[in-house]
Amino acid sequence: MVRHAPVYAPDAAVSMTMRRVLLALSPGIVVYTGFFGWGLPVQLALATVAALGFEAVMLKLRGRPVAVHIGDYSAVVAAWLLVICLPPLLPWWMTLLAVFFAVVIAKHLYGGLGYNPFNPAMVGYAVLLVSFPREMTQWIPLEGYVIPGFGETLAVIFGGSVVSHLDGLSTATPLDHFKHSSSAAPAIMGTLAGKGWEWISLCWLVGGLWLAYTRTLDWRIPLSLLLTVGLFAVGLALGSNNPAWQNPLFHLLSGGTLFAAFFIATDPVTASTTQAGRWLYAAGIGLLAMVIRVWGGYPDGFAFAVLLMNLSAPMIDYLTSPRAYGHK
Amino acid sequence: MTAMLTSGIVVNGYRDMATRLPVARVPVCSELVLPLQQHIGTPAEPVVGSGDRVVRGQLIARARGFVSAGLHAPVNAVVLGIECRPVPHPSGLNGLCLVLAAEDGADWGSAGPEVVDPNSIAIPEPDIIRMMVRQAGIVGLGGATFPTSVKIKSGMSQPVDTLIINGCDCEPWISCDEMLLRERPGQVLAGCHLLRQSLAADRCVLAVEDDAPEMVAGLQQVIADCNSPVRLEVLPARYPSGSEKQLIHIITGKEVPSQGLPVDVGAAVYNAGTAAAVYQAVVHEVPLISRLVSVSGPGIGRPRVVEALLGTPVSELLRFCGGRTADANGLIMGGAMMGLGLASDEIPVTKGMNSILVTTPAMSQDAQGEMPCIRCGECARVCPARLAPQQLLSLIRNGDLEQAQQRWALEDCIECGCCNAVCPSHIPLAGYYRYAKGEIRKQGKARVKAQQARQRYEFRMERIERAKREREEKLRKKKEALQAANKARARAAMAEEARSFEDEM
Numbered sequence: 001m002v003r004h005a006p007v008y009a010p011d012a013a014v015s016m017t018m019r020r021v022l023l024a025l026s027p028g029i030v031v032y033t034g035f036f037g038w039g040l041p042v043q044l045a046l047a048t049v050a051a052l053g054f055e056a057v058m059l060k061l062r063g064r065p066v067a068v069h070i071g072d073y074s075a076v077v078a079a080w081l082l083v084i085c086l087p088p089l090l091p092w093w094m095t096l097l098a099v100f101f102a103v104v105i106a107k108h109l110y111g112g113l114g115y116n117p118f119n120p121a122m123v124g125y126a127v128l129l130v131s132f133p134r135e136m137t138q139w140i141p142l143e144g145y146v147i148p149g150f151g152e153t154l155a156v157i158f159g160g161s162v163v164s165h166l167d168g169l170s171t172a173t174p175l176d177h178f179k180h181s182s183s184a185a186p187a188i189m190g191t192l193a194g195k196g197w198e199w200i201s202l203c204w205l206v207g208g209l210w211l212a213y214t215r216t217l218d219w220r221i222p223l224s225l226l227l228t229v230g231l232f233a234v235g236l237a238l239g240s241n242n243p244a245w246q247n248p249l250f251h252l253l254s255g256g257t258l259f260a261a262f263f264i265a266t267d268p269v270t271a272s273t274t275q276a277g278r279w280l281y282a283a284g285i286g287l288l289a290m291v292i293r294v295w296g297g298y299p300d301g302f303a304f305a306v307l308l309m310n311l312s313a314p315m316i317d318y319l320t321s322p323r324a325y326g327h328k
Numbered sequence: 329m330t331a332m333l334t335s336g337i338v339v340n341g342y343r344d345m346a347t348r349l350p351v352a353r354v355p356v357c358s359e360l361v362l363p364l365q366q367h368i369g370t371p372a373e374p375v376v377g378s379g380d381r382v383v384r385g386q387l388i389a390r391a392r393g394f395v396s397a398g399l400h401a402p403v404n405a406v407v408l409g410i411e412c413r414p415v416p417h418p419s420g421l422n423g424l425c426l427v428l429a430a431e432d433g434a435d436w437g438s439a440g441p442e443v444v445d446p447n448s449i450a451i452p453e454p455d456i457i458r459m460m461v462r463q464a465g466i467v468g469l470g471g472a473t474f475p476t477s478v479k480i481k482s483g484m485s486q487p488v489d490t491l492i493i494n495g496c497d498c499e500p501w502i503s504c505d506e507m508l509l510r511e512r513p514g515q516v517l518a519g520c521h522l523l524r525q526s527l528a529a530d531r532c533v534l535a536v537e538d539d540a541p542e543m544v545a546g547l548q549q550v551i552a553d554c555n556s557p558v559r560l561e562v563l564p565a566r567y568p569s570g571s572e573k574q575l576i577h578i579i580t581g582k583e584v585p586s587q588g589l590p591v592d593v594g595a596a597v598y599n600a601g602t603a604a605a606v607y608q609a610v611v612h613e614v615p616l617i618s619r620l621v622s623v624s625g626p627g628i629g630r631p632r633v634v635e636a637l638l639g640t641p642v643s644e645l646l647r648f649c650g651g652r653t654a655d656a657n658g659l660i661m662g663g664a665m666m667g668l669g670l671a672s673d674e675i676p677v678t679k680g681m682n683s684i685l686v687t688t689p690a691m692s693q694d695a696q697g698e699m700p701c702i703r704c705g706e707c708a709r710v711c712p713a714r715l716a717p718q719q720l721l722s723l724i725r726n727g728d729l730e731q732a733q734q735r736w737a738l739e740d741c742i743e744c745g746c747c748n749a750v751c752p753s754h755i756p757l758a759g760y761y762r763y764a765k766g767e768i769r770k771q772g773k774a775r776v777k778a779q780q781a782r783q784r785y786e787f788r789m790e791r792i793e794r795a796k797r798e799r800e801e802k803l804r805k806k807k808e809a810l811q812a813a814n815k816a817r818a819r820a821a822m823a824e825e826a827r828s829f830e831d832e833m
Contacts, residue, residue: 002420002669002670003657003660004667005669005745006665006666006745006749007660007687007691008339008664008691009692012751013754014699014752017704017752114702218705268702268703273703273705274705274716322716324714324736324737326584326586327737
């Protein structure tokens, strides 16, 4: 067997890309856990096991070599991205359902890694948000409540028990709260986007910048998305009477803005692939998310914004394909 | 601002491997094998026969047709015959070769002066230069092997403002241009003058890459010393800066139109080795009988650039360079990105053989199996032809070659392999494109064939129809004539009868 060129040792691999994403998520997960307790790590473990299980079954059913493809970490990445968006004390079966929709429906039924038109994590999230709106908006407030311990967390997630002092879980995200309140959002850390959330957001920013630095993601996507949100927020601050919208920084640091910019919109499979297209694609997500945030019925709109732009990505690609060398 | 390639990739060129030892000549071998097809175009036609005695530099096969190149005897020798022998070709098939037996004591001959003052050489008329280049059998020595005289001719018919001499060793592991420019810069500069004169080019640029500092410093010195009008352009090392179309864009800022030629944008590119060969042919009247070959890679004992007579077996080059190491596992003609795998080392050095790369398993040890495309877009970012590699891949996999060709410019792929190198899914993208281009050509040929068959069929049917018509016509005429004759006879008979009746009356 004659071997032709190219001969070289490749320095990129799908599994490495995925492992880098997991690594970049880690600081945010640690800080998240520090603020809100064991909910997130428990959910992550649950979702990881479930995702790998679904992945293995689907690969087997599709007749693909399980060992080769399960080692690409793509299912774990989808599961982690999904869980990070969910309230940490969600009942276990809801998490399982979301992972099922993400891995089985959104990913494998559309042809598996590389072929899914919709972001699997956002499909799982959207399914829960539409089906269980009450549970999906029960976030742990940091003030006035004791963060549940490990045992308590397990009891809530798996036992369905409602621990007495958590009875009145906050049903409003900070965004929801500010949207309907008349008080101005104070511009200091800790109260800007809801206690704890700015620090977590900054961790996403750090992890995301590292991914951009290592070329794991295309910097155009987060930059375009954040610019769009920022410009929209400045316009809102200038043009709106709502005191909650007066500080543009609020929109960048609260809700899922940074997380979506660096970890959700950058999923290469479902994003636009051309350079010009990525500017447009991410700007579209930022714009739609802000429209939903400000005028829509949901407190935050990144999931739907991402899914809508996923739908537009092939057309954006087609329209923004570069002019080949030597062509007019 | 420095001109540079903005796409492509930064790769380790391994420039320090084959450049530690000076260029050396491989001793004359007892048997030399010269394929009749060592260039793009029509194969050369032998003008000597079995048993003929030939002397060094004698024409042994002449160019046939316009796009072709002749062959010359590398040493004093006796023609053994014209035989089918293994040749460096992707098909792995044998090709017709002139086989020579070197005479006892045949040698390289005296080496021409290595140091020349490029400004002092006499420069003949453009047509004379072109004719001498044609008679010397010179082809593009960068690997493309297009007959140089034909290229000069096309440059004469349209104005050329920029002559570019390509001194970038285009792929990793290849060092023959670097060693040439280090050891014989005067020859290259003299060749630049001759080519520039023949094309009446306004300016001449010598392009090299910055990963060979010793060569760059030497060239700057030589150009300053002889006050040469050649402009040295030192490009940041980036693959594939040495690709013709890309180099033209870097130097002139112009893009060669798709399916067009460099002269369409007033540019002409010649390899540095070709320029030196032009100098040898025009000034010393030495035809192309040898070339520099870079013998490199982790699998060779003493990597170096050698000068080898055309027709010398590759095995001899390997032996001269210290032989293969124990873990050597393959031979590649050309570079690590685009080279052609060789099944055996029993093939001859040809005009286009710029490099022999001896590979080891370590060179590609991390290569895993192919994974699904995750649409990361890295391939599009590095593509020097600005194609959409992903779209092409999915179209080719789905068999939609027409769309790949018409909407996504498949034919403009230069097969540089940058997409392969950056693909995290390790998809052999360039291989898919090469396959698809071949398939499109095949389909085109089949279409032409089908059309010809249809025309033949239609013509035949028409001919049969015509013959039938003619036959019927003839028959009809005959019948009419017969009928007319019958009628006439009947009439005559009746008249006769009437007459006889009248007579009876």
